[in-house]
Amino acid sequence: MEIKNHGGAVSEVARNKTETSGNHGQQVSEVAKNKTALAASKQMMNTAIIAAQQEVNLSSSNEPMRLLYKAAIEAINEELAPTMGEHAIETAVEQGVDTSPEATAERIVSFATQFFAIHQEQNSGLSFDEQLNSFMDKIGGAIDQGFDEAKDILSGLKVLEGDIADGVDQTYSLVQEGLQAFRDSFSEPEAPTS
Template sequence: MSISSVNSNQAGQTGQTGASSQTQTGAYNAQTARNQLNATLVESLSVSISSGKQSQSLLFQASITHINQILNADFSNQNGSQQGQGGATIQISSTQLSITVQQDGQSDDDTSPQATSQRILQGALGMFGLYQQQHPEQSASDQAQNFIKLIRQGFEQGYQEATDVLKKLNVFNGDVSDGVQQTHDLVEKGLDAFLQQYQGGSAQQAASGAAQDSGS
């Protein structure tokens, strides 16, 4: 075999190898780019959350989402039960079941534990009137106890979800951890205060007190 034929064969093999290598390199580069982009996004999110502001927003969104889901399930079950008994049902649209929050002069930039807890409480407790309409067979005290039980369930689910995300981002420490825990404690105190209004005294006085609190 001549040297020229050997060189020709080597060149052909090199060309095939090069083409294969370019294909693999292209795929590798595309995957690498996606990985780098994801890493950049996570890093950016970590920086934002580590400042404390985004951690409170995350807790708020997760809490309201789960509270909505819990109340939706309860209202759906109640409507199904009433229909099974042949009773009149209250038609509730998805818009009514979606918790909306009045800022009441609070800035969107105010993501302190105090402001965040108030937004969660206002949004959740504002659904009590609708819950009462759905459960007229219960006394005012039972309505309050059962309602707050549902709210706590949804809030705890949201709190767990938010803290899990923060832990995965390795930012659930220091001020972030302290702030989220403070918000949790303030929400729990607010729910206790609401429930206490319905323990003893007349239902009318309790309802009046709740209206004053929500308006303040």
């Protein structure tokens, strides 16, 4: 679609006297009055160009998010496969697994602390307190890393805000409380004072 400058269109008709049939001045006048039609045509074309550009931009910007989401789900499923089976996330959703901060924190603490006996066997040369401290350092670091990675993914998806951010923070706090309760469960109770 060729769009001409309105003044250029009027000048072209005014110069081209040979192709006119009838009143030449009237034809020039009609082209001059046709400025609004020309402007509307330009506006329609500009609107179409902008709409097409926005559609391309939206498609382009959403595609990386879809790829990131798909990669995250696949990576999580791969990690969970040995303990929870193939397609663990989809299965959990289908089974209605409780994903509240409390339930999620409980699962994280339960899963992490079940390895303490193995850690003790592998570090039998250490005192009990050293075993407990090294175990808590390891799982604490792993949990922090996991939460950081999850936050990075959620930030990349631009969803780490509002209720989701609050839920992540609440889950992390509950996990820390659970880990502290696990540590405290090995403390000797204080003798009552008389």
